[in-house]
Amino acid sequence: DVTEEVPTGWNLTEALCTLEDGITTTGTRSGNGITGITIEAGKFTTCNFTNIKPPVLTVQKDNDASGDGRFNDTETYPGTTPSDFPADITYQVNITNTGSDATIITITDDIHSIAGSNLYLLNGTEIQADETLTGTFTAMFYNANQISVTNTISVEATNAAGSSGLVTDTSTVIFVQNPSINLTKAMSDYVDEDGDGNVSLNDTLTYTFNVTNDGNVNLTSVNVTDPMPGLSDIICGAANLTLGELTTCTATYTVTQADVDAGWINNTATAKGTPPIGDDVNDTDDEAVNIPQDPSINLTKAMSDYVDEDGDGNVSLNDTLNYTFNVTNDGNVNLTSVNVTDPMPGLSDITCVATNLVPGELTTCTATYVVTQADVDAGWINNTATATGTPPIGENVTDTDDEAVNIPQDPSINLTKTMSEYADEDIDGNVSLDDILTYTFNVTNTGNVNLTSVDVTDPMPGLSDITCVATSLVPGELTTCTANYTVTQADVDAGWINNTANATGTPPIGENVTDTDDEAVKIPQDPSINLTKTMTSNADEDGDFNVSLNDTLTYTFNVTNTGNVNLDPVNVTDPMPGLSPISCDATNLTPGESMNCTANYTVTQADVEAGWINNTANVTGTPPEGDDVNDTDDESVNVPQYPSIDVEKYVSFDNGTTWLDADNSTPKLYMIFFNNYLNFSPEFKFVVNNTGNVNLTGINLTDSDFNLSDCTVPDLLAVGASFECFVIDPWTVVLHNDTATATGIPPIGENVTDTDDANYWAPSHVSP
Numbered sequence: 001d002v003t004e005e006v007p008t009g010w011n012l013t014e015a016l017c018t019l020e021d022g023i024t025t026t027g028t029r030s031g032n033g034i035t036g037i038t039i040e041a042g043k044f045t046t047c048n049f050t051n052i053k054p055p056v057l058t059v060q061k062d063n064d065a066s067g068d069g070r071f072n073d074t075e076t077y078p079g080t081t082p083s084d085f086p087a088d089i090t091y092q093v094n095i096t097n098t099g100s101d102a103t104i105i106t107i108t109d110d111i112h113s114i115a116g117s118n119l120y121l122l123n124g125t126e127i128q129a130d131e132t133l134t135g136t137f138t139a140m141f142y143n144a145n146q147i148s149v150t151n152t153i154s155v156e157a158t159n160a161a162g163s164s165g166l167v168t169d170t171s172t173v174i175f176v177q178n179p180s181i182n183l184t185k186a187m188s189d190y191v192d193e194d195g196d197g198n199v200s201l202n203d204t205l206t207y208t209f210n211v212t213n214d215g216n217v218n219l220t221s222v223n224v225t226d227p228m229p230g231l232s233d234i235i236c237g238a239a240n241l242t243l244g245e246l247t248t249c250t251a252t253y254t255v256t257q258a259d260v261d262a263g264w265i266n267n268t269a270t271a272k273g274t275p276p277i278g279d280d281v282n283d284t285d286d287e288a289v290n291i292p293q294d295p296s297i298n299l300t301k302a303m304s305d306y307v308d309e310d311g312d313g314n315v316s317l318n319d320t321l322n323y324t325f326n327v328t329n330d331g332n333v334n335l336t337s338v339n340v341t342d343p344m345p346g347l348s349d350i351t352c353v354a355t356n357l358v359p360g361e362l363t364t365c366t367a368t369y370v371v372t373q374a375d376v377d378a379g380w381i382n383n384t385a386t387a388t389g390t391p392p393i394g395e396n397v398t399d400t401d402d403e404a405v406n407i408p409q410d411p412s413i414n415l416t417k418t419m420s421e422y423a424d425e426d427i428d429g430n431v432s433l434d435d436i437l438t439y440t441f442n443v444t445n446t447g448n449v450n451l452t453s454v455d456v457t458d459p460m461p462g463l464s465d466i467t468c469v470a471t472s473l474v475p476g477e478l479t480t481c482t483a484n485y486t487v488t489q490a491d492v493d494a495g496w497i498n499n500t501a502n503a504t505g506t507p508p509i510g511e512n513v514t515d516t517d518d519e520a521v522k523i524p525q526d527p528s529i530n531l532t533k534t535m536t537s538n539a540d541e542d543g544d545f546n547v548s549l550n551d552t553l554t555y556t557f558n559v560t561n562t563g564n565v566n567l568d569p570v571n572v573t574d575p576m577p578g579l580s581p582i583s584c585d586a587t588n589l590t591p592g593e594s595m596n597c598t599a600n601y602t603v604t605q606a607d608v609e610a611g612w613i614n615n616t617a618n619v620t621g622t623p624p625e626g627d628d629v630n631d632t633d634d635e636s637v638n639v640p641q642y643p644s645i646d647v648e649k650y651v652s653f654d655n656g657t658t659w660l661d662a663d664n665s666t667p668k669l670y671m672i673f674f675n676n677y678l679n680f681s682p683e684f685k686f687v688v689n690n691t692g693n694v695n696l697t698g699i700n701l702t703d704s705d706f707n708l709s710d711c712t713v714p715d716l717l718a719v720g721a722s723f724e725c726f727v728i729d730p731w732t733v734v735l736h737n738d739t740a741t742a743t744g745i746p747p748i749g750e751n752v753t754d755t756d757d758a759n760y761w762a763p764s765h766v767s768p
Contacts, residue, residue, distance in 0.1 A: 003033030004049040013160010014050035019043060054162035055102030055127065060094040061153040061169040073171055074148075077141070080178035080216050082244030087141040089173055093119050093153050096132040099164060102157035103127070106166065111151035112139035127157055143243045144175035144216040145276040179275030180215030181241075183224065185285040187265075188250075198292045200332055201260050201359065205289060209234060209249035211271040213241035215281065219273030224249045228267035230256060241273060255291065257358060261333045261392035265289040295391035296331030297357075299340065301401040303381075314408045316448060317376050317475070321405065325350060325365040327387045329357035331397065335389030340365045342385040346372060350385075357389065371407065373474060377449045377508040381405040411507035412447035415456065417517040419497075420482075430524045432564060433492050433591065437521060441466065441481040443503045445473035447513065451505030456481045460499040462488060473505065487523065489590055493565045493624040497521040527623035528563035529589075531572065533633040535613075536598075546640045548693055549608050549719065553637060557582060557597035559619045561589035563629065567621030572597045576615035578604060589621065603639060605719060608693050609747045613637040643746030644692030645717070647701065649739075649758040650685040656726075659685055662758035681728055684758055686711065688742040689722035692752060696744030701725060705738030717744055 006012045017027045020043035027037035039045040065075035071092045114120045119135030150172040157164045188208040209224045219241045236249035268286040307320040325340045352365035384402040420440040441456045468481035491497045500518040539552035568588030584597035607613045616634040650659035696717045711725030743753045
């Protein structure tokens with residue numbers, strides 16, 4: 001054992017024994033000595049004891065927290081945001097040794113690691129007596145959780161004399177605490193329950209709440225609250241946040257109708273965190289999740305039933321229609337103030353079961369309407385109703401629907417044509433030529449629609465313009481039209497006036513309607529013809545100023561239509577033998593019209609015998625209807641009869657060679673004859689001649705002296721005919737005087753007689 005006595009203030013810094021080789025040590029130090037030293041035989045062991053004074057250290061620690069390059073014991077770090085952290089603050093440590101040379105064996109900071117810094121490099125560095133070593137290190141501050149951070153640097157140096165002990169110094173960094181929290185609320189995802197591609201009713205929304213510590217101190221008890229009703233619990237990833245740290249919280253929410261009505265879900269969440277010192281910090285954020293609003297309303301207007309007032313099985317005038325207006329909220333928001341309007345005049349008030357509708361809800365509204373004539377005229381009731389609803393946001397929504405209720409149209413017109421009166425111009429009590437008829441055309445709208453442009457036409461020639469009281473008619477209405485007409489001969493010939501009028505009316509829709517009616521006005525027909533046959537002239541061939549044998553008579557047949565209808569043809573016939581063909585200046589006659597027909601006739605002996613020509617002519621006329629009419633007329637043409645008979649009594653004294661008219665009894669005359677013809681007996685010749693113009697029958701020839709029974713007397717002695725009778729008689733002395741008498745019977749009248757004397761003188765000496 002070797003023990004060193006160490007002086008006060010010094011320290012045994014080294015006690016080492018080595019074998020002779022100078023390498024191998026021996027012994028164990030104990031206190032100020034070495035025990036258990038081995039000394040090899042024949043060798044030596046060297047023990048060295050070093051006594052030195054221990055190091056005396058002073059340490060000054062400063063920082064440059066302000067970053068201005070100057071080190072002070074206390075500095076303030078200006079950073080207040082996470083971006084200012086981590087904060088690298090440089091510390092400067094000055095180590096001064098006022099003891100013996102020593103080796104720094106410990107440099108530590110009670111807060112920060114100095115590893116890697118140049119201060120750290122001073123570990124194991126010799127520090128000479130009275131030497132000051134300076135080193136720096138940078139400490140990283142991650143937050144400003146503490147208002148100030150005072151950290152202690154501890155330095156220890158040792159030498160053989162011992163240790164300086166831990167020498168410390170502090171330096172303080174003051175932080176401006178700015179606790180802050182930031183919340184970002186977002187709808188990060190949603191389950192599109194109805195697949196419409198939009199956030200809509202009953203969709204499940206996932207909300208993400210990103211909470212960030214955007215202050216410069218750590219936050220604990222971080223939580224997010226959201227008062228939104230229906231939001232699920234908010235689950236957060238972390239409850240403590242360092243600077244700049246973010247935690248994500250989530251919650252789910254099912255969209256309600258109220259949300260859709262609002263058009264968005266706009267609610268505010270609050271993030272709260274507790275800083276190390278002071279009051280909690282919080283932040284709010286709202287997320288406006290747009291919910292596309294599609295406010296919509298649907299109207300279905302229908303005529304659901306009707307009261308068939310007239311029982312015709314159709315919608316018609318005055319029927320009461322029941323309208324149903326089914327209003328559906330076919331949007332995605334609630335609708336309030338739902339109402340239905342319909343501008344249709346006459347529609348009753350529309351009453352609805354409900355005035356507020358949730359999406360998909362239907363309400364029924366009703367109203368009644370009484371069909372008007374205007375509706376019937378239109379052929380339907382086609383009016384548009386409007387449903388209106390008020391969405392929570394924005395303009396009202398509307399929908400329209402029309403209901404076309406067909407009203408069967410039965411346009412119809414009726415015409416009744418009558419001859420209502422007439423002006424009996426000829427006062428015959430009947431409709432006749434030139435009477436003025438008044439026609440009444442009663443036109444009735446017998447359909448169910450109004451008729452306009454009501455008009456009556458009648459193609460009857462000669463009808464005056466037809467004037468109507470009205471040209472528009474409501475159903476059931478009647479208007480009277482009138483026109484005048486003057487009866488023509490053609491009408492009379494027809495026996496009636498039967499013409500058809502046509503009434504036309506224009507309905508509101510479709511073709512015009514028409515009706516016809518004829519009125520047969522009977523015109524009494526009185527076909528009649530008159531014939532007047534006259535002998536109008538005589539050619540008086542013989543100039544006797546009388547109608548006589550062989551005279552050419554001209555007959556005129558004056559034919560007059562004395563009826564009231566035309567006659568066609570008109571024909572005159574006359575059966576009189578020998579009459580020439582009858583020629584007429586016309587073959588038809590209008591009423592009152594006359595025509596003359598003529599024919600010639602040569603008077604025959606038979607006519608003369610008759611004493612007149614009395615024959616009947618016949619006229620025949622054919623009326624338009626019915627049997628022919630005819631008339632006859634005879635013309636008695638007096639043929640003056642001049643019945644005359646002449647008897648001439650002749651005497652011949654020369655045996656008939658010469659005949660002398662012996663009417664004259666002059667003696668001288670007859671003496672001449674006597675002297676000349678005395679040799680013959682007197683011979684008498686009776687010549688009976690019809691000197692009249694008519695044949696004579698019953699001829700009787702007598703003589704006052706002679707018997708003439710032997711004479712041949714004809715039964716008939718024609719006009720101009722004669723016969724002779726001869727008688728020979730002896731001479732009568734001196735004067736012979738006898739009278740012959742001829743008598744004939746004419747066809748008419750007294751017998752005619754003629755006498756003639758035969759006178760002669762004969763000398764007395766003549767023997768008979």
